[in-house]
Amino acid sequence: MHNFVRYKFYREHKYLSFVLNDLERLVAKTNFQISEELEKVADQFKAAVELLKGHAEYADNCLHVLLKQKDSKVYEHIEKDHGLLDATINNLQLLLDQVNFAVAATEKIEAGYQFYISYRKFVGDNLIHLHEEETIILPELQRLYSDEELKEVEAKAYAVMSPHELIDMLQVLFLHMNADDKNAFLSDIKECQFEKYAAILPKIKTQIPERELPLITL
């Protein structure tokens, strides 16, 4: 590996982006007159919201706190976005509720369309937000801290996760990642939690395509 490549956060943005885009495609195709279809949208929206909230919490508590400690202010704009997330989500939920409340078929279709365009705009705004995290926050963290110090953030998370939880997390994330990402996750876990790493390896290995195995240091 090149030694000028710095330690990275936000690899899970690939998964977050997938989930939000997948929902956008579902909403685009939904017939809002059919309650089962509306229910499916509501369920996936709820799951996406959980993921988004977890992401914002992790960034504020685990990453921005490192910038605060060094008196860097670049996180303020991003943290403001996180603060607005609840209001944005509530607004989208209200639009979705409108579909439920509508009685006439034409009303349901129109309310569904209003939810669709608002949700799609949110996905666009969120893509810019993710980009800012990776192009503003990440370089600032890399400027202020060594790779060893940055690795500590994930090490704390891996210390409290059970092997089962680690497997669940990696199985979900790995579907959306390349060999380099997988290598980064596995070598982090190997370095700080060797016993857990040894326990999860047989299962995780079966999830990695054979062509990628030579690229991953197991």
Ligand SMILES: [Fe+2]
């Ligand atoms: Fe964020």
